[in-house]
Amino acid sequence: xxxxxxxxxxxxxxxxxxxxxxxxxxxxxxxxxxxxxxxxxxxxxxxxxxxxxxxxxxxxxxxxxxxxxxxxxxxxxxxxxxxxxxxxxxxxxxxxxxxxxxxxxxxxxxxxxxxxxxxxxxxxxxxxxxxxxxxxxxxxxxxxxxxxxxxxxxxxxxxxxxxxxxxxxxxxxxxxxxxxxxxxxxxxxxxxxxxxxxxxxxxxxxxxxxxxxxxxxxxxxxxxxxxxxxxxxxxxxxxxxxxxxxxxxxxxxxxxxxxxxxxxxxxxx
Amino acid sequence: xxxxxxxxxxxxxxxxxxxxxxxxxxxxxxxxxxxxxxxxxxxxxxxxxxxxxxxxxxxxxxxxxxxxxxxxxxxxxxxxxxxxxxxxxxxxxxxxxxxxxxxxxxxxxxxxxxxxxxxxxxxxxxxxxxxxxxxxxxxxxxxxxxxxxxxxxxxxxxxxxxxxxxxxxxxxxxxxxxxxxxxxxxxxxxxxxxxxxxxxxxxxxxxxxxxxxxxxxxxxxxxxxxxxxxxxxxxxxxxxxxxxxxxxxxxxxxxxxxxxxxxxxxxxxxxxxxxxxxxxxxxxxxxxxxxxxxxxxxxxxxxxxxxxxxxxxxxxxxxxxxxxxxxxxxx
Numbered sequence: 264x265x266x267x268x269x270x271x272x273x274x275x276x277x278x279x280x281x282x283x284x285x286x287x288x289x290x291x292x293x294x295x296x297x298x299x300x301x302x303x304x305x306x307x308x309x310x311x312x313x314x315x316x317x318x319x320x321x322x323x324x325x326x327x328x329x330x331x332x333x334x335x336x337x338x339x340x341x342x343x344x345x346x347x348x349x350x351x352x353x354x355x356x357x358x359x360x361x362x363x364x365x366x367x368x369x370x371x372x373x374x375x376x377x378x379x380x381x382x383x384x385x386x387x388x389x390x391x392x393x394x395x396x397x398x399x400x401x402x403x404x405x406x407x408x409x410x411x412x413x414x415x416x417x418x419x420x421x422x423x424x425x426x427x428x429x430x431x432x433x434x435x436x437x438x439x440x441x442x443x444x445x446x447x448x449x450x451x452x453x454x455x456x457x458x459x460x461x462x463x464x465x466x467x468x469x470x471x472x473x474x475x476x477x478x479x480x481x482x483x484x485x486x487x488x489x490x491x492x493x494x495x496x497x498x499x500x501x502x503x504x505x506x507x508x509x510x511x512x513x514x515x516x517x518x519x520x521x522x523x524x525x526x527x528x529x530x531x532x
Numbered sequence: 533x534x535x536x537x538x539x540x541x542x543x544x545x546x547x548x549x550x551x552x553x554x555x556x557x558x559x560x561x562x563x564x565x566x567x568x569x570x571x572x573x574x575x576x577x578x579x580x581x582x583x584x585x586x587x588x589x590x591x592x593x594x595x596x597x598x599x600x601x602x603x604x605x606x607x608x609x610x611x612x613x614x615x616x617x618x619x620x621x622x623x624x625x626x627x628x629x630x631x632x633x634x635x636x637x638x639x640x641x642x643x644x645x646x647x648x649x650x651x652x653x654x655x656x657x658x659x660x661x662x663x664x665x666x667x668x669x670x671x672x673x674x675x676x677x678x679x680x681x682x683x684x685x686x687x688x689x690x691x692x693x694x695x696x697x698x699x700x701x702x703x704x705x706x707x708x709x710x711x712x713x714x715x716x717x718x719x720x721x722x723x724x725x726x727x728x729x730x731x732x733x734x735x736x737x738x739x740x741x742x743x744x745x746x747x748x749x750x751x752x753x754x755x756x757x758x759x760x761x762x763x764x765x766x767x768x769x770x771x772x773x774x775x776x777x778x779x780x781x782x783x784x785x786x787x788x789x790x791x792x793x794x795x796x797x798x799x800x801x802x803x804x805x806x807x808x809x810x811x812x813x814x815x816x817x818x819x820x821x822x823x824x825x826x827x828x829x830x831x832x833x834x835x836x837x838x839x840x841x842x843x844x845x846x847x848x849x850x851x852x853x854x855x856x857x858x859x860x861x862x863x
Contacts, residue, residue, distance in 0.1 A: 356748075
């Protein structure tokens with residue numbers, strides 16, 4: 264498989280804290296990768312480097328062999344699309360206008376060409392949001408918004424799709440339909456990289472899991488290989504049991520790890 | 533999406549409104565002056581129409597358009613529908629400059645009224661300071677920009693209060709009058725310079741309107757959709773600030789337009805900046821021409837400060853728009 268990204272000893276410092284401590288990873292074409300890890304593990308920081316938003320990293324992050332900070336933003340916008348965790352609009356853009364924004368890196372003039380219009384409509388049909396085209400984005404439900412946002416990413420015709428916790432605000436049905444769509448996109452050749460907290464959804468649909476812990480890669484491989492009770496105990500600090508789901512993927516159930524009995528805290532005044 | 537047809541309808545309608553107002557407003561005034569006689573070169577009709585009223589209406593058109601445009605740009609930059617041309621401290625810098633000129637009794641600098649020049653220098657210094665503080669290693673954050681702007685605002689306002697406190701009676705009156713804002717007639721040379729600058733700003737904002745759409749959604753959103761973020765934010769800040777600075781130094785602060793005109797237009801043409809930028813300019817200019825005509829005729833021969841008119845006419849209209857729109861949208 265061809266590598267899309269190649270990270271070599273990539274490090275990020277924020278103030279005095281080293282958030283990413285030497286990440287070396289490859290991401291391949293047409294692969295669906297889920298990035299998991301506890302809060303503060305560096306998942307979002309990794310996404311900000313992969314998306315080209317953060318340029319002050321050390322080491323190397325190559326996108327198709329070229330350092331990502333050296334890409335022109337417009338070219339980058341034709342390669343990858345990034346879906347932030349939460350898109351809150353202050354202004355009354357319609358759903359269609361939000362989707363059209365994905366065409367900006369492709370458009371030469373101020374107005375969309377007939378081809379752009381076709382791409383936008385096709386993307387809206389893929390995520391089933393054509394009927395909301397003229398509605399105010401802010402008046403849509405969480406699930407409808409997420410489908411509009413994904414349509415916008417598809418309108419960008421990206422080779423790489425980056426998502427930061429795409430299912431946080433979705434109900435069960437839309438969580439599953441989102442992952443089914445992502446899996447389909449990966450089959451069509453798009454590299455999908457998603458940060459998530461939902462280990463079972465990740466295990467069910469992703470080809471590969473990368474577990475981050477304290478700014479380092481704690482495990483990397485197939486869901487079966489990564490999701491073990493030892494790793495879950497070490498990285499997430501929970502007691503976990505890993506079984507097999509009906510589809511043959513790992514299925515995790517977890518509970519709070521029993522604490523060492525706390526000493527009676529007697530105030531000493 | 534915006535079809536060319538929709539674009540030309542919206543821009544055509546607002547431009548027509550702008551041009552008709554520009555043609556009619558000079559004909560209205562407290563003293564009788566007829567166009568036919570002015571055209572034939574008869575005094576005083578000629579002087580009243582072409583030396584007093586027309587330049588004043590032109591300044592109102594440019595000032596209203598520029599303030600509305602600056603409002604659009606700042607609202608997109610800060611992702612805040614309540615941002616105004618004055619949010620980032622430009623106006624208080626201009627005010628401090630003007631107040632200094634008044635207090636020291638300067639009358640002209642380089643042939644121009646000292647209040648203009650000093651006001652513009654004050655605004656330009658504020659802009660420089662705000663950019664210097666809020667851009668760190670070529671990265672600009674809208675939050676730091678906002679915080680710096682608001683802080684500089686307070687510092688300048690304190691300095692103005694101090695100068696005002698120490699000023700004599702006549703100067704004190706001049707300061708208060710300047711702070712109310714007002715539109716005066718001026719020579720065509722200055723107007724032409726102003727027009728070229730503001731026109732260039734309008735064209736630039738138009739060319740950047742797709743990027744303004746992206747910026748209005750979010751910084752990461754824009755940065756991953758082809759926008760060179762830090763340079764766009766810097767140029768937006770400079771564009772909005774220089775529009776505000778050039779107008780404020782000539783007219784003093786005129787409130788309300790930069791806040792309300794873009795907001796009202798979003799209800800009519802939507803949030804897309806390809807429509808919002810040109811229509812805001814035209815409607816902002818139209819609105820200020822109307823307000824200024826009322827300000828100079830309502831209580832003639834005395835004048836009402838134009839800032840009073842913009843809020844007293846615009847406020848109720850905006851509340852009506854808000855209510856009628858809410859009914860349409862939510863019920």
